[in-house]
Amino acid sequence: MAAQSKAGSTRGGAPDVLAHSVRQAISEANSASGKVSLTEDDAAQQAAEAIRLWPAYQLQNTQHSVSKYPQYAQAIPQAIQQAQALAESALAAASVLQGRALLQHEAHDLLAAAGTALPAGTASWNAVLQLAALLGCLRLRSAIAAEEQPRRLFRARPRRRPRCQRCGSGEAQMRRTACAACGRERCAYCEACLGMGRARECGLLVLGAPAASQASPAGAAAAAGPVGPAGTVGAAGAAAGATASATAGAKEFAAVESTANLHTSSGSKMPFAATSASRAERPSYSAAEGRLPPVSERLKHWGLSPAQLEAAGQALSYIERLAGEPDNSASGDALRKTAGSNSSTASEVRGTGTIEERSFLLWAVTGAGKTEMIFPLIESVLLRGGRALVATPRRDVVLELNPRIRKAFPGASVVTLYGGSEQRWEQGSITLATTHQLLRFAGAFELVILDELDAFPYHGDPILHYAAEKSASPAGARVLLSATPPRDMRRAASKGRLPHARVPVRYHRHPLPVPALLRVPAVEEMIRGNRLPVPLHKAITASAARGAQIFLFVQKIRHVNPLVTLLRARFPQLVIDGTSSQDAERADKVVRFRNRDIRLLVTTTILERGVTVPKSDVIILDADGKLFDDASLIQMAGRAGRSADDPRGLVFFCGRERTGAQLSAIRQITAMNKTAFKKGYLLKQQPGKG
Ligand SMILES: [Zn+2]
Ligand SMILES: [Zn+2]
Structure with missing residues (x-):
């Protein structure tokens, strides 16, 4: 127990998982021999010697060759040096790739960008990646790999179906083409994640070891120290963290070296280091x-x-x-x-x-x-x-x-x-x-x-x-x-x-505006008849009179421009414009709307989320249409009354009928307001208001 806490206190976050693989190797060695009894301290000692042991192992191999072929005697020191450089690169690569899932060329790009040195005499990063995989500190997989399907009755062999190892997509997303890389006529690639680069059947996916399950107590204590009154991790904390992770990095390499040593000497299979440490072994x-x-x-x-x-x-x-x-x-x-x-x-x-x-x-x-x-x-x-x-x-x-x-x-x-x-x-x-x-x-x-x-x-x-x-x-x-x-x-x-x-309440502690229902014909009808229904006309007039910005949501892009024309004719004193996903000036119009240079903006659901405009009201047309579900209606309604200066914006659901989505949205908004009231989150109402 003492040994464990000692080892735990010297480890940083990252090498934890790798150290776990060392411990696992030790326990395997222990159970295999039946008499050797290694402890974690022994593992630490072995780790410290590992850099020396790896080339020694190479030397042993080389010497064996030299006894047969004395003409290569001069090559020995060079071979040792190369082996050591390759081992160091492999461990550095494993560290850089921790937590990543990358296609082969992406892994190469990452290693180059991280400044990892490609050792002299090594032609490609692939040699480095392969050694790292052999050391058990990353995994190399086919980007599209066959996975066994559950066995079914009357089927002799379980069927194997391709699955994208990067995005998890199954056979339905696989396409097959003639492939220049592997020369086959029908090499599969994944269409689902094609936007992130092509994951091919003949290509590799490089999977780094997962991040450590948690930081060590020592690391946490060091980082917890310099929390300033502002509640931020100060520069001193970051520096301390950097030092800690630097030493942690060094130990991580040593730990992996130790793994390599155990692997080569005992010949036992090294499981991938990624298996999360079991509860008993975690600090x-x-x-x-x-x-x-x-x-x-x-x-x-x-x-x-x-x-x-x-x-x-x-x-x-x-x-x-x-x-x-x-x-x-x-x-x-x-x-x-x-x-x-x-x-x-x-x-x-x-x-x-x-x-x-x-x-x-x-x-x-x-x-x-x-x-x-x-x-x-x-x-x-x-x-x-x-x-x-x-x-x-x-x-x-x-x-x-x-x-x-x-x-x-x-x-x-x-x-x-x-x-x-x-x-x-x-x-x-x-x-x-x-x-x-x-x-x-x-x-x-x-x-x-x-x-x-x-x-x-x-x-x-x-x-x-x-x-x-x-x-x-x-x-x-x-x-x-x-x-x-x-x-x-x-x-x-x-x-x-x-x-x-x-x-259940906004940061300004006023209740959410509850939408009102207006019975109004469909937008299609308004445009065709060139008519603005009276309730809608009244709503816009009232909002404009109180000086609010007006979001006017429609379902279809093709409704935007005709509606803008119709509204401009009815409200010549208001600056009115429209936008949609197909509008190149969209960002600019949102800025002008926020600055009150545009007072009424006809828009599709692209502005449903994320846009905050002070003092605004929301009118949703065709609110009974299929495209607006309750979530969409709540989000659009959520544009109103967001600023503390004007927390009571107006929201109108306009349509020919009341739909379940509208009623559900209103119910959810009302429920949140009730909860906020019950919990005492709402500001006390000021006299004379509401
Ligand atoms: Zn995919
Ligand atoms: Zn191919």
Whole structure:
């Protein structure tokens, strides 16, 4: 036990998994010989000697050859040097590739970008990758590999079907073409993830070892020290972390060397180092927990509202419980107490094999201020020496989030990833990425935050679900953010299968505007008859009179321009414009709308999410149409009343009939307002108002 804690305290985060493979090799050697009794301290000693032993092993081979072929005697020192250089490159490559899932050429690009030296006399990175794979610190796979199907009755052999190892797609997504690379007529590639480069049957997928399951207590203590009053990890902390990880890196190499030594000398098969350390062998996080400031203390710095505080506290307790001992109820209870009264919703984690596994849902209404709530979660991971990822469907959100995250964590390295990103091969402690970029990771992050998981393209795309699942490290957690979670997720939450917290109120603590229903003909009819129905005319007049900006949502792109023409004729005093996904000036128009240079903007659902315009009202036409489901209606309604200056925007659902989606949206909005009221989150109403 003493030996374990000693070894634990000297290890950093990264080499943990690799050290685990050393321990596994030792236990294999022990059980094979029946009498040798190695301990972890022996392993550390062996690791220290490993660099010497690897060339010695090569030397032995070479000497054997030399005794047969004395004419090669001069080549011996050179051969040793080359072997050593290759071994060092392989270990450096394994370290760089940790947590990655890359096509062969991507792995080569990453290694080159990381400055890993290709050893002299080695023709290609492939030799380096192959040695690293042989050492058990990364995996090489066919990018499209046959997987065995479950055996069926009356079938002699189980059928093997191709599956994309990067995105998880099955046979339906496979296309076959003549291939210049392998020369075959029907070489399969995956169409589902083609946008991220072609995954071919004859090509390799390079899978790095997953990130360590958790940081060591020593590392956590070092990182926890310099948390300033601003609640950010200071530069000193980052420097300490860098030193720690540098030494950790050195040990990691040694650990792998030791593995190599054991492998070659005993001849036993070395299992892939990726298997997560079993519970008994992990250094317990509860040891570090005493050193981390209490949850309530850490939450103070971020200026959160009471509703944000409670939800963030629950999420924080959940991810830290996952990172520690999952069934250590003592520490769990302590965390729960500090987190607030309502944490009983965070039920135990169940291995359902879905996105819900190891996940926490932050169900926050539109305008709740979810970005502020993820700050303490990211801080927790940084304090524990881990890496955090924030994935969001849209590139502009990544770009918008970047300065805010950098400001909140000035000491941390932040990497932004999206199609065409310049930081493509960089590694940071915080990664901001579009959802598709997750495909390039496997087991990389202690915390994966999925923003707007119900939105396109994430919602309904199985490859992104697959990517989100595999991107988290074995002991990592996922936090799902949504104002409108899909129905199955809402059900899982209400049945207690999905730990979650609701934020039922906006950051300004006013209730959400409840939509009013207006009976109005279809847009098609208005355009055909060149008529604006009276209720709609009245609504626009009232909004314009109170000086509000007006979002006017339509279902179809072809309705935008005719409607703009119609409205301009009726409201000559208002500046009216329209936009859609096909509008090249879209971004510019949104800016002009925000600056009140445009007062009424006719738009499709492209502005359904993510756009915040102070003092605005929302009118949704054809609200009974098929394209608008309850989530879409709630999101559009969520554009109104977002600023503290004008928290009571107006929302109208216009259509010929009331649909289930409209009523469901109104019901959900009203329910959130009720919860907010009951919990005392709403500001006391000022006399004379409302
Ligand atoms: Zn694929
Ligand atoms: Zn091929």
